[in-house]
Amino acid sequence: MKDKYDVLIVGGGAGGIFAAHEFVKLDSKLSIGLIEKGKPLDKRKCPIDGDKIKSCIHCKSCSIMEGVGGAGAFSDGKYNITNNFGGDMANYVGDKKAIELMNYVDEINMSMGGEGSKRYNTVDSQIKREALQYDLHLLDAEVRHLGTDKNYVILSNIVEKIKDRIDMVTDTAVESIDQNKDGTWSVITESGTTSAKYLILATGRSGSAWTSKVCEGLGITAKNNRVDIGIRFECPAFIWDRITDQVYESKIMYRSGVTGCTCRTFCMNPKGAVVTENTNGVMTVNGHSYEDPSKHTENTNFALLVTHHFTEPFKDSNAYGEYIARLTNMLAGGVMVQRFGDLVANKRTNSKRLAESFVRPTLSAEPGNLALAIPKLTLDTIIEMIYALNKLVPGTANYDNLLYGTEVKFYNSCIDVNNEFETKYKGLYVIGDASGTTHSLSQASSEGVYVARIIAEKK
Numbered sequence: 001m002k003d004k005y006d007v008l009i010v011g012g013g014a015g016g017i018f019a020a021h022e023f024v025k026l027d028s029k030l031s032i033g034l035i036e037k038g039k040p041l042d043k044r045k046c047p048i049d050g051d052k053i054k055s056c057i058h059c060k061s062c063s064i065m066e067g068v069g070g071a072g073a074f075s076d077g078k079y080n081i082t083n084n085f086g087g088d089m090a091n092y093v094g095d096k097k098a099i100e101l102m103n104y105v106d107e108i109n110m111s112m113g114g115e116g117s118k119r120y121n122t123v124d125s126q127i128k129r130e131a132l133q134y135d136l137h138l139l140d141a142e143v144r145h146l147g148t149d150k151n152y153v154i155l156s157n158i159v160e161k162i163k164d165r166i167d168m169v170t171d172t173a174v175e176s177i178d179q180n181k182d183g184t185w186s187v188i189t190e191s192g193t194t195s196a197k198y199l200i201l202a203t204g205r206s207g208s209a210w211t212s213k214v215c216e217g218l219g220i221t222a223k224n225n226r227v228d229i230g231i232r233f234e235c236p237a238f239i240w241d242r243i244t245d246q247v248y249e250s251k252i253m254y255r256s257g258v259t260g261c262t263c264r265t266f267c268m269n270p271k272g273a274v275v276t277e278n279t280n281g282v283m284t285v286n287g288h289s290y291e292d293p294s295k296h297t298e299n300t301n302f303a304l305l306v307t308h309h310f311t312e313p314f315k316d317s318n319a320y321g322e323y324i325a326r327l328t329n330m331l332a333g334g335v336m337v338q339r340f341g342d343l344v345a346n347k348r349t350n351s352k353r354l355a356e357s358f359v360r361p362t363l364s365a366e367p368g369n370l371a372l373a374i375p376k377l378t379l380d381t382i383i384e385m386i387y388a389l390n391k392l393v394p395g396t397a398n399y400d401n402l403l404y405g406t407e408v409k410f411y412n413s414c415i416d417v418n419n420e421f422e423t424k425y426k427g428l429y430v431i432g433d434a435s436g437t438t439h440s441l442s443q444a445s446s447e448g449v450y451v452a453r454i455i456a457e458k459k
């Protein structure tokens, strides 16, 4: 790396990569460096092969969450074009601009290898009217489903396009930053120090603790009081076909009449697979699916998450979510799976019962009793929602459908930034999931584009 740049981007995930791509697209004369903690995209490989290595061996850098392409590199590539969920970008840039940016990101994806992938729409759908009869609220959204395979191709094409113009270093974690007397920013890594006038922190969820610490050290305020806890639900794909064929991803909200908590469906993967996710050593559950029909499974999975907001005196909502995930890990050695019927009957699912199940799990997880790990308030709300969904989609409450635990959506501290994602320090920007303003590919990428345009204009 050079000693000095005009712009330095920390983190090569959705936000960082789209910022870099926008600088190149604008043909900006700025000198730009990008520092990524993880590996180059083509070197990223999780060692779990289900054979020799069955569970997480805690690599120095987790190839699922870190590396060029960021947390979304091996994801399902669902780009939700909506202000209804996926982050609060619209609160900063306005509703219209936010949608415009997300459509722009979609155009780039289409021009870089995504052409032919489907864009679905839930607005004014018949399903929405039907769902409401059962107190289920289907949120309006458009979603582009790239699929894990196309998503990877697009990222590779973007990296190829920017590689000669952006100085990109990988396997290098930024350890600290410092403001120099002339207002520029020093960025310190184990291999040396470099500096820039403009510094964009785009470290995602995996680097959010680091970013929060850096901001705290600089006296930049942040707040966090939310965590979503739940399970990943899996059933035969034909049960949900009627919905997923029409809208692919349906974000459905349900407020329990008993607990008062709100539960929602999240990250729907028709004919997909359930996967394990490692967040800072804690094993949680997630899901994905491929566009390529030859890689389809016979099941559909989605998360059912209950949102918890905490008030004084408790502040650390992420620690609460982590604690519950750790409890599941302690009982199951990782992710736990249970049949819905066993859960309702207060029975542990054991290997024998799981083997008898008509639903074949797509993830090899330890059978157990989720009620031992997930708090009653959360679990009761989820069970109630499954029965409500069963009215809209008969078969959802079948005995053999599977619940994997624990799925946790951690919310990063919301860093205090202005409408341009600039902190109180001139030239220091925080974007994407690390800023707490997004938790989706679409919005993190859009913020990268937005900030790149602002900086290019300033110079």
Ligand SMILES: Cc1cc2nc3c(=O)[nH]c(=O)nc-3n(C[C@H](O)[C@H](O)[C@H](O)COP(=O)(O)OP(=O)(O)OC[C@H]3O[C@@H](n4cnc5c(N)ncnc54)[C@H](O)[C@@H]3O)c2cc1C
Pocket: 010, 011, 012, 013, 014, 015, 016, 035, 036, 037, 038, 064, 065, 066, 067, 068, 069, 070, 071, 072, 073, 074, 075, 076, 077, 078, 079, 080, 086, 172, 173, 174, 175, 202, 203, 204, 205, 206, 207, 208, 210, 277, 286, 287, 288, 431, 432, 433, 434, 438, 439, 440, 441, 442, 444, 445
């Ligand atoms: C399995 C999985 C599936 C998902 N599926 C979807 C989906 O279908 N649709 C959707 O909208 N969202 C999905 N998400 C969420 C989505 O991936 C994130 O919201 C998005 O990637 C956020 O982008 P980002 O740029 O803010 O952060 P990230 O993509 O997390 O990128 C941050 C990068 O910064 C690097 N970094 C961190 N700290 C440092 C440091 N100190 N120095 C240098 N580099 C650092 C990290 O290694 C990482 O590569 C999924 C997430 C996972 C894990």
